[in-house]
Amino acid sequence: xxxxxxxxxxxxxxxxxxxxxxxxxxxxxxxxxNAGKTTLANRIARDWTGDAVGPESHIPHETRRxxxxxxxxxxxxxxxxxxxxxxxxxxxxxxxxxxxLDHDMDKDDAVRRSREATEGVAEAMHWLREDVDGVIYVxxxxxxxFTQVNTxxxxxxxxxxxxxxxxxxxxxxxxxxxxxxANAFPQHETIPLSALEGENMDEVYTKIAEYFG
Amino acid sequence: xxxQCTTCGRTFPDGSKEMLSGCPDCGGNKFQFKPAGxxxxxxxxxxxxxxxxxxxxPTASDEGAAFATDNSASSTQxxxxxxxxxxxxxxxxxxxxxxDTQQSDTQQSDTQQSDTQQSDxxxxxxxxxxxxxxxxxxxDVVSPDELDRASRDVETDSSSSGSDPDTSPDPEGPRPDxxxxxxxxNEQFESIRIVSPGKYELNLMELYDRxxxxxxxxxxxxxxxxxxxxxxxxxx
Numbered sequence: 322x323x324x325x326x327x328x329x330x331x332x333x334x335x336x337x338x339x340x341x342x343x344x345x346x347x348x349x350x351x352x353x354x355n356a357g358k359t360t361l362a363n364r365i366a367r368d369w370t371g372d373a374v375g376p377e378s379h380i381p382h383e384t385r386r387x388x389x390x391x392x393x394x395x396x397x398x399x400x401x402x403x404x405x406x407x408x409x410x411x412x413x414x415x416x417x418x419x420x421x422l423d424h425d426m427d428k429d430d431a432v433r434r435s436r437e438a439t440e441g442v443a444e445a446m447h448w449l450r451e452d453v454d455g456v457i458y459v460x461x462x463x464x465x466x467f468t469q470v471n472t473x474x475x476x477x478x479x480x481x482x483x484x485x486x487x488x489x490x491x492x493x494x495x496x497x498x499x500x501x502x503a504n505a506f507p508q509h510e511t512i513p514l515s516a517l518e519g520e521n522m523d524e525v526y527t528k529i530a531e532y533f534g
Numbered sequence: 535x536x537x538q539c540t541t542c543g544r545t546f547p548d549g550s551k552e553m554l555s556g557c558p559d560c561g562g563n564k565f566q567f568k569p570a571g572x573x574x575x576x577x578x579x580x581x582x583x584x585x586x587x588x589x590x591x592p593t594a595s596d597e598g599a600a601f602a603t604d605n606s607a608s609s610t611q612x613x614x615x616x617x618x619x620x621x622x623x624x625x626x627x628x629x630x631x632x633x634d635t636q637q638s639d640t641q642q643s644d645t646q647q648s649d650t651q652q653s654d655x656x657x658x659x660x661x662x663x664x665x666x667x668x669x670x671x672x673x674d675v676v677s678p679d680e681l682d683r684a685s686r687d688v689e690t691d692s693s694s695s696g697s698d699p700d701t702s703p704d705p706e707g708p709r710p711d712x713x714x715x716x717x718x719x720n721e722q723f724e725s726i727r728i729v730s731p732g733k734y735e736l737n738l739m740e741l742y743d744r745x746x747x748x749x750x751x752x753x754x755x756x757x758x759x760x761x762x763x764x765x766x767x768x769x770x
Contacts, residue, residue: 418732432732436751439726439734446741473738 345392345403346533349453351445351478353470354381354411354438356459357490359388361516362408365529366390368522374408380424382438384410387448397530404533409448410441412470449477455484455533462489462513463496466505475506484532489513492520540564726751 350358362374375388390406416438421431449456456478460466478485487506489499493515503511512528514521536548541562546553556563725740728751750758 412738414736414738416734416736428732435732435734439736440751442736442738443726443741446738450742470738477739477742 345405346454347389347405347407347452348455348457348529348533349407349409349445349448350457350459351409351412351449351474352459353461353468354413355379356411356461357516358411358459359384359408361457361459361488361490361514362388362390362406364516364519364522365395365406365526366393368526369393369395374406381420382411382416382434382441384408385434385437385441386410387441387444395526395530397527397534400530400534402530402534404529407448407453409445410438412442412445412474414470416442449474449481453483456486457529458485458487459490459516460487460502461491462499462502463491463494466502471505475509479508485509486528486532487511488516488525490516493518536568538566538568540566 350362352358359375359377363377366372366374370390370393372390374390375384377383387410388408390408393404393406395402395404416435418428418431418435421434422428426434458471458475458478460471475485475487487502487509489497489502489511491497492499492513497513499511499513510528512521512525514525516522537546537550537553538544539546539553539557539560539562541564542557542560544557544559546565552558553565557565725737725744727735727737729735746759752758
């Protein structure tokens with residue numbers, strides 16, 4: 322019985338490896354709103370394909386539909402990794418149109434944006450359940466990472482046994498505290514970066530190849 | 535009009551056989567029983583008075599026994615036996631405890647069948663009361679006031695019994711206002727709570743756990759969801 326089980330495991334490892342070589346892994350970029358997910362997605366896409374994924378904005382919930390950039394080939398240490406990047410809307414437990422009113426938006430637009438953002442969160446959660454093979458979790462290193470959303474999402478990712486890379490973004494800002502993020506999720510490796518300035522992207526790509534290759 | 539289809543509103547005279555195989559107009563199988571003398575007669579109570587009827591178990595079982603003993607299957611009795619069912623439906627069939635109680639009443643009445651057959655005098659008394667009530671239901675016209683009161687009783691009863699929100703809106707009633715609709719949807723979909731227009735609370739675990747996913751929220755609080763492929767519907 323043990324022999325059969327071992328044989329079965331060996332076969333499945335080989336077939337998994339074959340499929341992994343053929344099909345790009347779909348990597349979801351997750352995190353709370355305004356953590357810099359789209360900035361990172363654009364940085365990765367521009368660095369390796371020349372195209373952008375979507376518009377970046379300082380207004381929360383700029384990304385309200387998951388956007389995908391397919392067949393992004395990342396070369397690291399002579400090894401080539403092909404991934405599909407899925408930039409997802411920021412996940413949150415509350416969406417209020419009033420937070421958009423400060424950004425030169427009239428009430429109707431703010432209400433519509435709020436509704437679309439809510440749909441976006443629903444879509445992001447659906448993708449997490451159905452369609453991603455790995456997660457890049459982006460956090461703003463200038464804000465407190467101990468939130469319900471972060472804890473819940475990291476918990477879901479762990480329960481799914483998905484490979485996860487935690488990025489502490491916005492290290493270019495004065496209040497950045499990478500260690501706080503590392504302390505919040507000690508079971509994961511935390512990589513500091515500034516997606517906006519392109520700081521430490523080399524390490525990010527190395528880790529992407531390592532985690533998702 | 536002792537019987538009314540709750541779907542299309544068609545009414546049936548007492549003793550009508552048309553409704554036995556469903557409403558001929560809409561095929562509905564839920565009927566509301568509204569006897570004319572509902573406040574004074576010893577009839578099976580309309581939906582609004584169901585709890586009172588349940589309290590008077592001996593009466594209910596006696597009536598059941600009377601139906602069971604008379605196997606001539608007159609049309610009057612066949613509609614009568616349907617009335618407890620219809621009242622259960624009107625008062626939200628999801629209340630299973632009530633349904634069980636009524637079933638047990640019926641079963642109890644079956645077991646008492648032999649006893650009732652032996653006591654002829656009691657049997658006659660029941661038949662007499664029934665006939666009087668039936669005659670009154672056939673000859674009298676229900677006043678609009680009584681109808682209105684009966685419908686209000688039904689609504690009160692259903693709301694107090696913690697009914698399923700799926701069945702609560704009356705298809706013939708006025709359209710519920712937007713706040714009621716929103717509350718109702720919030721009860722059904724715990725994954726997204728619409729606090730007010732443009733203000734939402736999301737239950738991430740619910741959103742993650744549900745197989746289908748919400749792809750669009752409408753202005754009036756309705757949702758559009760994508761059906762999972764596993765249900766055999768192609769969505770692409």
